[in-house]
Amino acid sequence: MPAVLMPTVSRLRRAWMISVIHIERLALTGFHGVMPQERLVGTVFYVTLEAEAEVSDEALSGDELAGTVSYADIISVIRQEMAVPAALLEHLVYRTGQRLLSDFPRIVSLNLRIDKENPPCGVCVDNIGVSMTLSR
Numbered sequence: 001m002p003a004v005l006m007p008t009v010s011r012l013r014r015a016w017m018i019s020v021i022h023i024e025r026l027a028l029t030g031f032h033g034v035m036p037q038e039r040l041v042g043t044v045f046y047v048t049l050e051a052e053a054e055v056s057d058e059a060l061s062g063d064e065l066a067g068t069v070s071y072a073d074i075i076s077v078i079r080q081e082m083a084v085p086a087a088l089l090e091h092l093v094y095r096t097g098q099r100l101l102s103d104f105p106r107i108v109s110l111n112l113r114i115d116k117e118n119p120p121c122g123v124c125v126d127n128i129g130v131s132m133t134l135s136r
Contacts, residue, residue: 016054016055016056016057017054017055017060018052018053018054018055018108019052019053019055019068020050020051020052020053021049021050021051021053021069021071021074022049022050023047023048023049023071023074023075023078024048025046025047025048025115026046026047026048026049026075026078027044027045027046028044028045028046028047028078028079028082029042029043029044029045030042030043030044030045030082030083030085031085032045032085032086032087032089032092032116033087033116033119033120034087034088035120037120038120039085043116043117043118043119044117044118045082045114045115045116045117046114046115046117046127046129047078047082047096047112047113047114048112048113048114048115048131049074049078049100049110049111049112049113050110050111051069051074051100051104051107051109051110051111052107052108052109052110053068053069053104053106053107053108054106054108055067055068055106056068068106069104069106069107073103073104074100074104077096077099077100077103078096078100080099081095081096081099082096089114089116089128089129089130090130090132092114092130093112093113093114093130093131093132094132094134096112096114097110097112097132097134098134100112101134101135101136108135108136109133109134109135109136110133110134110135111131111132111133112131112132112134113129113130113131113132114129114130114131115127115128115129116128116129
C-alpha cells in the first residue's frame with residue numbers, strides 16, 4: 001500500500017479567517033437625547049464594539065494592514081457618527097453599525113453598545129445603554 005503524504009500545517013494556508021476586533025469603552029462627548037438640555041449640554045458616552053472581520057494572509061503571515069480592518073479607521077467612523085446628534089440611542093447605535101458595515105466590507109458582523117453616562121432619568125445610575133448586533 002503506498003504511503004499517504006499529509007501536508008504539514010506550515011504548508012496549509014488559508015485565504016482568510018475571522019478575527020474579532022475589540023474596542024472597549026471608547027469615551028466620547030456627545031449631544032444625544034430626547035430632552036433639549038441633553039442636546040445643549042452634552043454628556044460622556046462610552047462605545048464598546050466587537051466586530052468579526054475577515055482577515056487575509058496579508059495580515060496573518062505578511063503583517064500587512066491591508067489584510068485586516070484598522071481599528072483607528074473604525075474609531076474615526078464612530079467619532080464622526082457620534083458628532084451627529086440623535087434623540088434615541090437605538091437610532092445612534094443602528095446608524096453607526098450600518099455605517100461600519102458599509103465602510104468596511106471585511107466586517108461580517110458586529111455587536112455595538114453605546115452607554116450614556118449619568119442619564120437624566122430621575123434615579124442614581126452610572127449609565128444606561130443600548131446594544132445591537134448587526135450582520136451582512
